[in-house]
Amino acid sequence: MFIDPHAHMISRTTDDYEAMAKAGVVAVIEPAFWIGQARTNVGSYKDYLSHILGFERFRAGQFGVRHYCCVGLNSKEANNEALAEGVMEILPGFATKEGVVAIGEIGYDEQTALEDKYFRLQLDLARELDLPVMIHTPHRDKKRGASRSMDVILEHKLDPSRVVIDHVNEETIQEVKDRGFWAAFSIYPHSKMTAERMVALVKGFGAERLIVDSACDWGVSDPLSVPKTAALMAEQGLAEEDVRLVTYANALAVYGKSGQMAEADWLAPPPIDQRTLYQGNTVLRGGQAPRVADIDAKLD
Amino acid sequence: MSAHHPPERDVSLRMSVLRTWLAKRLSPDALAWLDGQIAIIETGDRPLQLGVAISLAPRKIGKADLNLSREEHERGGAARYGLDATDWSTDQAARILLALASFRGDDVAFAAGLERTLATAEIGEQIALLRGLPLFPAPGLILPRAIEGVRSAMQPIFEAVAHRNPYPSEHFSDAQWNQMVVKTLFIGSRLAPIQGLDGRRNAELAKMLIDYAAERRAAGRTISPELWRCVAPLASEAEVAALVAILRDGTDAERAGAALALAECPLPSARSALASSPDFAAAVSDGRITWNTIP
Ligand SMILES: [Zn+2]
Numbered sequence: 245m246f247i248d249p250h251a252h253m254i255s256r257t258t259d260d261y262e263a264m265a266k267a268g269v270v271a272v273i274e275p276a277f278w279i280g281q282a283r284t285n286v287g288s289y290k291d292y293l294s295h296i297l298g299f300e301r302f303r304a305g306q307f308g309v310r311h312y313c314c315v316g317l318n319s320k321e322a323n324n325e326a327l328a329e330g331v332m333e334i335l336p337g338f339a340t341k342e343g344v345v346a347i348g349e350i351g352y353d354e355q356t357a358l359e360d361k362y363f364r365l366q367l368d369l370a371r372e373l374d375l376p377v378m379i380h381t382p383h384r385d386k387k388r389g390a391s392r393s394m395d396v397i398l399e400h401k402l403d404p405s406r407v408v409i410d411h412v413n414e415e416t417i418q419e420v421k422d423r424g425f426w427a428a429f430s431i432y433p434h435s436k437m438t439a440e441r442m443v444a445l446v447k448g449f450g451a452e453r454l455i456v457d458s459a460c461d462w463g464v465s466d467p468l469s470v471p472k473t474a475a476l477m478a479e480q481g482l483a484e485e486d487v488r489l490v491t492y493a494n495a496l497a498v499y500g501k502s503g504q505m506a507e508a509d510w511l512a513p514p515p516i517d518q519r520t521l522y523q524g525n526t527v528l529r530g531g532q533a534p535r536v537a538d539i540d541a542k543l544d
Numbered sequence: 545m546s547a548h549h550p551p552e553r554d555v556s557l558r559m560s561v562l563r564t565w566l567a568k569r570l571s572p573d574a575l576a577w578l579d580g581q582i583a584i585i586e587t588g589d590r591p592l593q594l595g596v597a598i599s600l601a602p603r604k605i606g607k608a609d610l611n612l613s614r615e616e617h618e619r620g621g622a623a624r625y626g627l628d629a630t631d632w633s634t635d636q637a638a639r640i641l642l643a644l645a646s647f648r649g650d651d652v653a654f655a656a657g658l659e660r661t662l663a664t665a666e667i668g669e670q671i672a673l674l675r676g677l678p679l680f681p682a683p684g685l686i687l688p689r690a691i692e693g694v695r696s697a698m699q700p701i702f703e704a705v706a707h708r709n710p711y712p713s714e715h716f717s718d719a720q721w722n723q724m725v726v727k728t729l730f731i732g733s734r735l736a737p738i739q740g741l742d743g744r745r746n747a748e749l750a751k752m753l754i755d756y757a758a759e760r761r762a763a764g765r766t767i768s769p770e771l772w773r774c775v776a777p778l779a780s781e782a783e784v785a786a787l788v789a790i791l792r793d794g795t796d797a798e799r800a801g802a803a804l805a806l807a808e809c810p811l812p813s814a815r816s817a818l819a820s821s822p823d824f825a826a827a828v829s830d831g832r833i834t835w836n837t838i839p
Contacts, residue, residue: 290664297666302698334664337592341599341666503603514607516633520671520700 245510245528248470249273249495250349250378250410250430250457253311254300260460260467261307267471270510270525273499274300275314275349275378278321280462286330289321293338301343301521308525310510312499314348314378315339322362323354332365339373345499346370348378349410352389355382360396367400376406376501378428381416390416394423406501408455413437417449426498430459431469439473443480451486455494554624555647558679561623562641565616566605569634574605578638585645594646595661598669601642602635609633624679626710626739632675639669640676651682655689662689667698674704677711687715694724699731706738713740722749725774726756735770736836742773750778757786769794769801769838776808784809788817791824799824800833 248264251272264272274296283289296313304311315338317331339347347370352359370377377397382389390409397407404424412420412427420427429437429445446454458469466472474491478484499505513522559582567575581597584590610632612620620627629637643661647654658680662673674693680686690712693705705712706724716724721744728735735741753775760767769790775783787809790802803824806814818825827833 294664294666298670299667299698301667302700337595337599337664340596342602342668343666514633515609516607516631516636519631520703521667 245270246470246474246491247271247273247495248458248460248467249408249455249499250275250428250459251467252277252459252461253304254296255279255462256460256467258303258307261304261309264467264471265307265309265525267468269309269470270528271310271312271496271505272304273312273314273345273378273495273505275346275380276316276318277349277380277461278318282321282324283327284324286327286334289317289327289331290334293334297338297341297343305517305522308523308528310522312343312345312505314346315344316347316350316366316378317362318349319351319353319359319363319380319382322359323356325358328358328362332362335366335369336373339369339375343504344375345502345505346376346378346408347373348408349380350377351380351393352382353380355385355389355392363393364396364400367397367402371400371402376408376498377402379407379409381409381411383411386411386413387415391419394419394425397425398423406498408498410457411437411459414441414445417445421449421453426453426455426494428455428457428495430457431466431473432459433464433466439469439476442473443477443482446477446482446486446490451482451489451494453494454490455498456490457495555644555681557623559641559644561619562637562644562679564619565610565612565629566634566637566641569608569610570605577604578641581642582645585642586648588646588648591657594642594657595664597642598639598661598665598673601638602668605634605638607633607635610637624710626714627678628708628710628739630708635668636672636675639672640679643673643676644679647681651685654680655682655685658686658689662692667701670696670698670701671704674701675709677705678709678714683711683715690715691720694720694727699733702727702731703733703737706733708737708739710739712738713744718744718746718748722746722752725749726752729753729756729768729771735768735773736838745774745777747778750775754783767798769798770835772801772805773808773835776805777810779805779809779811779814781811781813784811784814784817787814791817791821797839800827800838803828804833804835804838 246269248269251274253272253274276293293315301311315335317328322328347366350363350366379393381393408426408428409420410428411430417427429442431437431439431442442456456470456473458465458467460467470491474487477487510525584593610629612629620629646657662670677690690705694702696702706728712724753771757767757771787802787806790798794802803818806818807828
């Protein structure tokens with residue numbers, strides 16, 4: 245069993261869901277993010293959040309994948325002040341919904357004053373609502389950006405054991421671990437982090453508080469990154485328990501602190517969910533071929 | 545619809561039925577939380593509280609199945625004709641109860657509040673609120689929400705309106721009703737749980753279904769045996785011929801559907817066709833085969 249704790253499934257196809265379920269991914273976490281171009285008003289943001297909490301959850305359930313969300317204002321769109329103000333107003337209403345496991349992904353992009361302002365406001369919201377946080381670290385000026393993110397989080401009195409720093413690499417891992425945060429690694433085919441490098445990091449730093457995700461989205465990315473990395477780790481002799489921690493149990497441990505995500509959700513789902521939202525994972529049912537009933541009939 | 549009751553009385557009666565169901569099942573803490581939220585919402589002072597309380601309901605009171613006793617079902621049906629809470633869970637009943645608490649005698653305000661709540665509802669909230677449609681006041685004003693529900697590409701949301709719900713047959717126009725029934729088959733869902741199906745059969749619906757059956761046949765795909773239920777009383781000789789072929793060559797379920805349809809078709813040719821399959825004719829007439837037993 246795997247969890248992909250950072251996957252923008254709204255940008256992915258049904259083939260991806262099928263492949264993930266078949267590879268043993270039992271749950272995904274979909275963080276609210278930038279959709280590739282700027283939203284111009286809060287209405288589109290509201291509909292986006294409803295979409296990932298609604299239709300996307302339904303799609304995932306049809307393939308036997310449990311779907312959770314992080315809600316937040318991403319750093320790029322924090323630079324549109326009117327939009328950002330509107331989003332901050334609707335965010336508390338979404339953050340308390342079922343299956344929301346964190347505020348995220350939030351953090352810095354260009355590290356502007358507006359980004360800083362809305363980052364801090366959202367950290368306060370997470371503290372008030374007692375929710376974990378998923379931090380997006382910037383692609384440019386990553387090391388200082390990550391460092392600054394952690395400074396601000398601690399300044400806002402958040403417990404680092406409830407905060408995941410994502411898109412970590414060899415340059416940032418030491419500080420993230422030293423300061424008590426969870427370190428997540430987005431395994432990309434070309435950039436960010438590769439499976440080979442990830443294996444070396446787990447060997448060097450141990451499995452404790454390390455998390456692997458795919459961060460698959462609308463760009464070149466691989467929704468099977470988590471199971472593939474797990475396979476490579478096993479091949480290269482990492483202990484089974486370490487593989488389980490970084491590709492399943494660690495993500496569950498930190499995001500489970502929301503009270504909104506538990507192993508029973510996929511191992512023993514409540515009857516009401518089985519009747520409505522969750523078809524059950526074929527891998528858990530004993531590995532028969534995924535059932536994709538009359539998909540064309542559903543394209544209504 | 546109970547025109548002899550003012551809507552306030554209906555609402556408080558319905559609330560008391562739901563609360564009684566929940567009181568038997570919730571822990572004292574959960575029930576106290578629910579009562580506290582109802583009290584806040586009823587004052588109308590905090591318009592955002594309805595959405596918050598509806599969101600928090602599952603984590604405060606859980607998602608166990610209601611599993612109503614027969615007596616409880618009957619009380620529900622007495623409070624609201626046709627109410628069918630089979631398959632409801634405690635959080636769904638609580639969410640409906642919270643929505644009812646927001647009714648303060650103003651139909652327009654209630655409908656607007658429901659629309660606002662549904663606009664940001666996640667999937668579980670939508671299912672619960674749509675299951676609550678028959679209990680809500682202002683049934684005419686909330687019709688657009690019901691129509692939006694059956695328009696959904698999410699089958700459980702569609703079914704929250706279409707299945708075990710007296711609202712559609714009472715309030716949908718023929719065009720809306722026909723769309724719902726045809727879509728039910730189109731998405732591979734069941735007709736049997738739709739309330740009032742036989743009473744709302746109409747020629748236009750029969751025509752749509754006959755065309756749909758022809759399309760499926762041309763594509764070499766199976767046709768749900770339930771389809772014929774809405775065609776039977778309006779069938780022409782061409783449909784009788786199709787049913788005769790199904791009765792001869794179909795799977796057991798298909799043959800059962802064809803037999804039921806032939807039994808409900810007034811044409812003499814239908815009668816004689818059914819008579820030529822005495823086993824099925826007997827099973828229909830003694831009730832061993834009904835539209836509810838077809839798989
Ligand atoms: Zn992302």
